[in-house]
Amino acid sequence: MNTFQTALITGGNGNLGRLVAQQLSVKGIDVLCLDLPETEVKNETFYKNIFLGDVCDQDLVNRILKDQRPQAIFHLASLLSGSSETDLERAWQINATASINLIQAAKDCEVGLFFYASTIATYGSKTKDPLPEDFMQWPENMYGVTKVAVERFGSYLKKTCGFDFRCLRFPMVLSPFAPLSAKTAYPSHACRAAVLGDPFNFPVSKETGMSCMFLDDVIRSIFEISHAPQVCLKSHAYNLHGFHFTAQQLCENLKQVYPGFEYSFEIDPHVENLVKGWPNEVISNSAKLDWNWAPEYNFETSISVMLDLLSQGPV
Ligand SMILES: NC(=O)c1ccc[n+]([C@@H]2O[C@H](COP(=O)([O-])OP(=O)(O)OC[C@H]3O[C@@H](n4cnc5c(N)ncnc54)[C@H](O)[C@@H]3O)[C@@H](O)[C@H]2O)c1
CATH class of the missing domain: 3.90.25.10 (UDP-galactose 4-epimerase, domain 1)
Incomplete structure (x- = not known):
């Protein structure tokens, strides 16, 4: 079983972030949050420390990683599909550039585990139904484009230097x-x-x-994949379906x-x-096989x- 005692959640005040924080914190993990200053801080009690700032601020990110030494990162900060489409440049900055910089910084600071939240929007519209696991990813919106870019970078570092990149592709939550x-x-x-x-x-x-998937299953899936033995995780990303x-x-x-x-x-x-x-329907057999995933x-x-x-x- 993979263990870590300190975790940083980017986008920690969001829909998923606040619940991932709760789940980690009740298991005794020290949780740090990075989110935008204008966000409403929820679940404050589950955070050891909250950093209000932009994930694009590389100095801030480097400072957090060097001073706080998180052993795991849960990277959830993102523009979602609608906002990405209305501001393509900002979407690329946050979802692609900042995410890739964060992965690189995590590797340089020897962060043990990097979880990344991706989406079935990485597949575009000309998919098969049920969606096979090996289907080509040709996204048709900016959100999906940026998510594929980050998946590829994480997967590249996983293959070339054993970086512990773990990624789930969620359907609608x-x-x-x-x-x-x-x-x-x-x-x-x-x-x-x-x-x-x-x-x-x-x-x-x-x-x-x-x-679609229910929120509680999504949060549990993030917790379970982050605690699965690294050796069992043969794919760089797993599709999930509820x-x-x-x-x-x-x-x-x-x-x-x-x-x-x-x-x-x-x-x-x-x-x-x-x-x-x-x-x-999205086929998700690999998640079941590799880390025993089953929705409830x-x-x-x-x-x-x-x-x-x-x-x-x-x-
Ligand atoms: N909810 C879904 O249906 C769904 C489906 C698939 C994937 N995902 C992915 O899961 C992750 C979390 O989604 P969510 O539903 O919690 O979204 P959300 O919008 O509720 O949370 C995202 C958080 O990221 C923060 N954020 C945005 N830009 C930032 C920046 N520049 N710097 C720091 N923080 C920033 C926002 O303030 C927000 O708190 C995202 O990466 C999303 O793409 C969500």
Whole structure:
């Protein structure tokens, strides 16, 4: 079993980062956070130290690595797909250049393990469904382009000098913390609207759906791959999949719990095309074989836990 006692999480105040921090911290690991000054610090108690700054600030990154000596890095800071498309230059700066510099700095500072969060958006729209694990990655948006670039660099260092680069490609994550700006996260936003008693407009057609995973499985997968023996991890990146559902199935499920839930379908062609291009099922046999990965949540249990969490108050 791989062990580390100190970990740095970039993007530690984000949707996934705050929960990865919690999971590591309860296991006794000292967790450091790097995120932008304008972010709301959540789960403060799980961090030993919080650094507010930009991951593109190489001096700051070098200082953190040299002074704090983290034994593992969980690199989650990123512009997501919508913001990447609206500012291509910034997307390249943060998602590609800063990420590659961070990997290089981690290697130079002898950080033992580097976890990187990638995405099935690295495959583009002309995929097979179910998506085979060895399918060519030809992304069609900037977000996917930058993610492939970083995967390749990490994989290169893993092959050439044994750098412990570990990467998961997530499908859409169903989460009560999904940023409102993430348009493709409409299933998470629909759950929130149902709980609040707000009407919801689906930006896709009724039959549209995609491969999806529940947040708790995502966080557990990050924890488990980071604790798997390095020798077992034969791939530089692993595809993960939880379940598939259509917008209509989600509406029916939400209606059962909240009969007054009002919804409509007003297609946003950009979101519809993006989601339609993603596979409904992603083969993830290597994750099972190499580090014994299995998701615990299906569509029904994910929605039920989502609604419970959302009804407990603002998240
Ligand atoms: N949520 C999903 O559906 C999903 C799917 C696949 C992959 N991922 C990947 O997982 C990671 C985490 O995603 P998330 O859902 O938590 O997103 P998020 O937007 O909630 O969190 C990202 C965090 O990165 C921070 N950040 C952005 N630019 C930064 C910069 N220049 N310097 C420092 N911090 C910066 C943001 O402030 C934010 O707190 C990302 O790399 C994302 O690409 C997420």
